[in-house]
Amino acid sequence: MDPEELLNEKGGEQDKVKKESPLLSLERDLKFFNESIHEVAVEIMAEGISASPIFIAHQHELKLGEMILDRNELNTEWSVHASTIEEFVERGIIKKELKERFLNTYKNPNDFMCVFVVVPEGANFVYYPYVKR
Numbered sequence: 001m002d003p004e005e006l007l008n009e010k011g012g013e014q015d016k017v018k019k020e021s022p023l024l025s026l027e028r029d030l031k032f033f034n035e036s037i038h039e040v041a042v043e044i045m046a047e048g049i050s051a052s053p054i055f056i057a058h059q060h061e062l063k064l065g066e067m068i069l070d071r072n073e074l075n076t077e078w079s080v081h082a083s084t085i086e087e088f089v090e091r092g093i094i095k096k097e098l099k100e101r102f103l104n105t106y107k108n109p110n111d112f113m114c115v116f117v118v119v120p121e122g123a124n125f126v127y128y129p130y131v132k133r
Contacts, residue, residue: 022119025077026057027128030115033069033080034131037113040068040082045109050084052106054125058118064091083116 044053057078065083088094112127
């Protein structure tokens, strides 16, 4: 799925006016969650759980990874779960034969959060840079 497909561009002009792209609210929440997500990524790597943490952003119930940020508790639009490439391969989300190709495109986890964005239309990986303070 292309990022453009997540932008709700299919509706008419009226839809564009009343409903903003889910990516805009996701970006707001990722900026808000920045420090927490980075801390969890560092912890996953430092504890030797995985060298490739993956975060799952969603707006509904999901049984993948471990909940770290609950939108209902935090009054945000997105919840975030923490996972790893190993779980994604084990669960068949990333095929075993495609794991190496995925890792070749995986960005430095100290600089970027790897986010698996789940929306009703589908899901896709997005790399979002950590905001350095």
